[in-house]
Amino acid sequence: MxxxxxxxxxxxxxxxxxxxxxxALLLIVAGAMALGKRxxxxxxDRFGTPSSTLPSSATxxxxxxxxxxxxxxxxxGGIPANExxxxxxxxxxxxxxxxxxxxxxxxxxxPIVPTGVDQATGLMEVPANVDEVAxxxxxxxxxxxxxxxxxxxxxxxxxxxxxxxxLREIKPGDRIVVEFDDGTEQRFTVEARTTYLKDELPxxxxxxxxxxxxxxxxxxxxxxDDSARRYDSNVVVYAVPSEPTTR
Amino acid sequence: MRIVKxxxxxxxxxxxxxTAALAQTAEGEVIVVHGVPDLAVDIYxxxxxxxxxxxxxxxxxxxxxxxxxxxxxIYATGADPSSEDPALSGSADLPAGAVATIxxxxxxxxxxxxxxxxxxxxxTGAGDARITARHLADFGAVDVLANDAAVWEGVTxxxxxxxxxxxxxxxxxxxxxxxxxxVAYDQDLALxxxxxxxxxxxxxxxxxxxxxxxxxxxxxxTAPEGVPTGDAGLIQQNGLMVPAAIAVLAIVxxxxxxxxxxxxx
Numbered sequence: 347m348x349x350x351x352x353x354x355x356x357x358x359x360x361x362x363x364x365x366x367x368x369x370a371l372l373l374i375v376a377g378a379m380a381l382g383k384r385x386x387x388x389x390x391d392r393f394g395t396p397s398s399t400l401p402s403s404a405t406x407x408x409x410x411x412x413x414x415x416x417x418x419x420x421x422x423g424g425i426p427a428n429e430x431x432x433x434x435x436x437x438x439x440x441x442x443x444x445x446x447x448x449x450x451x452x453x454x455x456x457p458i459v460p461t462g463v464d465q466a467t468g469l470m471e472v473p474a475n476v477d478e479v480a481x482x483x484x485x486x487x488x489x490x491x492x493x494x495x496x497x498x499x500x501x502x503x504x505x506x507x508x509x510x511x512x513l514r515e516i517k518p519g520d521r522i523v524v525e526f527d528d529g530t531e532q533r534f535t536v537e538a539r540t541t542y543l544k545d546e547l548p549x550x551x552x553x554x555x556x557x558x559x560x561x562x563x564x565x566x567x568x569x570x571d572d573s574a575r576r577y578d579s580n581v582v583v584y585a586v587p588s589e590p591t592t593r
Numbered sequence: 594m595r596i597v598k599x600x601x602x603x604x605x606x607x608x609x610x611x612t613a614a615l616a617q618t619a620e621g622e623v624i625v626v627h628g629v630p631d632l633a634v635d636i637y638x639x640x641x642x643x644x645x646x647x648x649x650x651x652x653x654x655x656x657x658x659x660x661x662x663x664x665x666x667i668y669a670t671g672a673d674p675s676s677e678d679p680a681l682s683g684s685a686d687l688p689a690g691a692v693a694t695i696x697x698x699x700x701x702x703x704x705x706x707x708x709x710x711x712x713x714x715x716x717t718g719a720g721d722a723r724i725t726a727r728h729l730a731d732f733g734a735v736d737v738l739a740n741d742a743a744v745w746e747g748v749t750x751x752x753x754x755x756x757x758x759x760x761x762x763x764x765x766x767x768x769x770x771x772x773x774x775x776v777a778y779d780q781d782l783a784l785x786x787x788x789x790x791x792x793x794x795x796x797x798x799x800x801x802x803x804x805x806x807x808x809x810x811x812x813x814x815t816a817p818e819g820v821p822t823g824d825a826g827l828i829q830q831n832g833l834m835v836p837a838a839i840a841v842l843a844i845v846x847x848x849x850x851x852x853x854x855x856x857x858x
Contacts, residue, residue, distance in 0.1 A: 362853035369847035462786070463720025463817050465759055470817040484720070484760070484786040484814065501825035510822065544819055553816035566823030575824045 442526035444488050447479045447496060451520040456509040458496065458524070472497050476508035485553055488524040489532040489587050492555040496524075497564040503575065510565035514539070514581045522561060522585050534561045534585035541567055541579045552582065561585040621687040622810070623663070624654035624712070628698035628729045628795030629705045630802035633670040634680065638663055646670045650795065652808050660689040665707065667697055683707040690714075692810055698729035698795055701750040712791060713755045714810050719817045722760040722784035724792065726767075727753035731797035734770035735777065739763045746770065760786035767794060767805070778805050787814025 444458045460483035461471035472480045481488075482495040499508030522534040542548070552562055561584075568579025625636065627647045636644035644653055647670075663686075666679040685695050692712040700706050710727060717723050726737050728748045737745045740763055745754050747770045762783045769775035777798055784790050789810040796802035 359853075362850045365846045365850035365853065369843045369850060462760065464821075465720060467821070468719050468818040470820045472820065472822055482817070495820075497820045497822055500823035501827040502823065503825040506825070507827055508823065511827070514828070547819060549816040549818065555812075555814070564820045564822065566821070567828065570826035570828070572826060575826070577823050577826075580820055580822070 441487050441490065442528040442530060444481050444494075444496075444524045445527045446525035448523040448525070449516065449520065450523075452512045452516060454509060454512070456498070470495070470497055472499060474502065474505075476502045476505045479509060482553065485555055486559070487526075488534070488561050489559055491559055492557055493552055493560045493562045495553060495562050495564060500565045500567060500577070500581070508565070510563070510581075513563060513565045513583060514541075514567050516563075516583055521588070522563075524561070533588040535588045536583060536585045539581065539583045541581050543568070543579050544577070547580050547582070559587055561587075619660045619689040620657045621660050621689055621691045621693065622655035622657050622714075623685070623687060624652065624656075624692070624694045624791070624808045626653075626694060626696040626698070626729070626793050626795065626806065626808070627651040628696055628793060628806075630699070630796050630800060632680075632705075634697075635668045635670050635672065637666040637668065637674060637679075640664070640666075640674075649802065650804060650806050652793070652806050654808060655692060655810055658687055660687055660691075662686050665695055667707070681705060681707045683709065685709040694727070694791065694793075694808070696727070696729055696793065696795075698793075699731040699750075699797055701731055701733060703731045703797060703800075708751060710753060712810060713789060714813060716815045717757055717787055717789070717813045719815045720759055720786060721757045721815075722786055723755055723757045723789040723813065724763075724765075724782075724784055725753060725755035725789055727791065727793045730777075730794040730803055731800065732769075732777065732794070732803065735794070736768050736770050736773070738766040738768065738773075741766070755789065755791075758784060760784055765792070777803055780805070785809070785811070787811060789813060 443460065446456070447458050448455045456477060456479050458479045458481050459473055461473065461480040462483060463469070464471045470480070470482055476499045479496050479498040482497070486492040486494045488494040488496070498510040498513075499505075500511050500513070501507050516536055516539055518536050518538060520536040522536065523531055524534070525531045552564070563583040563585070565581050566577035566579070567581035568577050570577050625644060627634065627636075627649055630649045632649060634647050635642055636647055644651070647653075662684055664684045665682060666674065667681040668674060668677060668679050681697050683695075685693055687693055692714045694708075694710040694712055696708050696710065697705060698708060708729070712725060713723065724739075726745060726748065728735060728750050730750065732750070734747045734749045736743055737748060739758070744756060748754065762781055765778065765780055765782045766776055767778035769777070778794065782790065782792075791808045791810065792805050793807065794803070794805050796804050
């Protein structure tokens with residue numbers, strides 16, 4: 347161990363004492379600021395944050411399949427009559443539903459809940475529970491054609507950091523696992539992370555329903571407007587299926 | 594010859610911006626509805642046998658077709674178009690990007706006819722579904738109720754309307770106008786997001802053949818306007834960053850203090 351040349355012991359002792367006190371004060375200040383922030387109770391729905399839990403009726407009842415999906419585009423020659431029972435079709439007929447998200451590199455393991463649109467704001471519905479991840483149920487399931495959107499809070503007034511608080515730290519190559527209600531899972535590999543000003547979020551692309559399967563994770567980030575209680579950006583992570591979909 | 598079949602050509606056009614390719618080929622979409630009871634028919638489009646031996650209640654489409662004018666002829670099944678007259682005939686213009694329903698149906702009183710209706714294929718709002726109701730049955734004016742609230746009142750034969758609602762399952766009732774006790778239809782209907790569910794009331798109430806059949810125009814969805822996922826500012830500059838920086842300073846100071854304390858031993 348290196349030995350420093352002894353100097354004035356008295357001044358060293360004073361310096362040590364001063365630094366120790368300073369450290370204690372700084373920790374108190376830092377803790378108070380952090381706690382103060384978290385305890386700030388804003389109105390959580392001013393910016394489109396759902397003010398209540400999702401209606402239970404909104405989960406599985408609305409995904410009726412288009413009656414005409416199976417009809418060939420080439421018309422003539424005896425297309426079978428469309429025997430829709432669309433009228434009676436109530437239950438969603440889609441594939442397995444995503445129920446859990448794991449991102450080991452960030453220590454994230456959280457339940458997924460299906461959501462839709464907040465009719466009051468026109469924004470995607472994100473549950474007020476900061477420990478849950480919202481899946482935009484009108485879009486594709488993770489791994490299916492199009493962009494499957496999973497969104498979660500970076501934070502929420504009165505609740506503290508959210509499940510995606512660390513999302514801005516994710517790196518290309520990180521592994522993401524989505525578990526489904528039939529016991530299967532689909533792995534994804536992070537391709538890119540980017541930040542868009544909220545006004546510039548490419549919603550048509552982010553919520554697209556066709557094309558290459560992409561898992562899109564979204565949270566808030568960027569600069570925070572204290573008076574508006576709003577982040578100015580969205581952090582968006584794109585991931586692609588790691589291996590051929592087995593489902 | 595009183596042969597009637599229903600042909601509904603509804604053309605729903607390209608639904609989403611993503612279907613620009615479809616629009617480029619200048620196509621429209623057609624739905625064909627057979628709403629004349631007790632009649633099996635062959636449906637010819639521009640002289641070609643397109644739907645063979647269609648039965649009452651059949652709904653075909655939406656089918657993508659090039660824009661243009663289409664002649665529709667409906668014959669009793671097996672009839673020879675070269676030697677027999679059609680039971681019903683008509684024509685429909687299909688503009689690019691449009692959706693048309695062509696329906697053979699009963700007018701009030703029971704006379705078969707052929708009608709063409711343009712369907713609403715504009716985008717639905719984020720999270721919304723659209724429902725269209727068409728009264729193509731041998732029956733008087735009706736009221737349509739969703740979850741027991743009147744949506745349309747006094748809809749008469751040949752008329753229809755559409756409206757957008759949040760996607761969900763609704764109880765839909767069709768009653769005689771102003772007579773909620775006379776219920777012709779009562780069913781729970783799942784209205785899918787981004788889809789125009791078109792319900793056709795066909796047949797004859799007095800004849801016991803009344804029913805509701807449906808077609809769906811999908812792909813009308815609009816994306817949400819944004820994703821609200823934070824309002825506490827914990828990662829803002831004045832949020833956690835400053836406390837974190839102060840904490841780092843504190844750790845440095847503490848470390849220095851310990852270092853100095855130990856060194857003096």
